[in-house]
Amino acid sequence: MTDITPAEKDGKYKFTISYSERELSCEVEKEQNTLHVTIDNNxxxxxxxxxxxxxTQTDGAAIPASTIEYIKKQVFGHV
Structure with a gap:
């Protein structure tokens, strides 16, 4: 049986990130142990x-490790 109970911090997050020397919108939807990331709507x-x-990234457009770390901090706080 799969646990579908909302996990801590589940939900949607919106913030800006610096990516390729530009400020871009970033939307993250956290579901259990998965983050679905959309940067600049595309x-x-x-x-x-x-x-x-x-x-760790498992799928999609390659995201630099520093950007992944920033996304983690935005969702989970500064740990």
Missing amino acids: MHATLKIDNEGNV
Whole structure:
């Protein structure tokens, strides 16, 4: 059976990021251990959160590690 109970911090997040020397909109929808990322309404990626809180990209347009770390901080706070 799959657990579909909302996890901590589940929901939608909107903020701006610096990407390729430009300020772009970033929308993130967190569902359980998955982050669905949309940058500038046209670049999509899927990130997975492991049990230790590490975030890795599993699908979509390549996102730099520094941007993934920034997204993690925006969703989970400065940890």
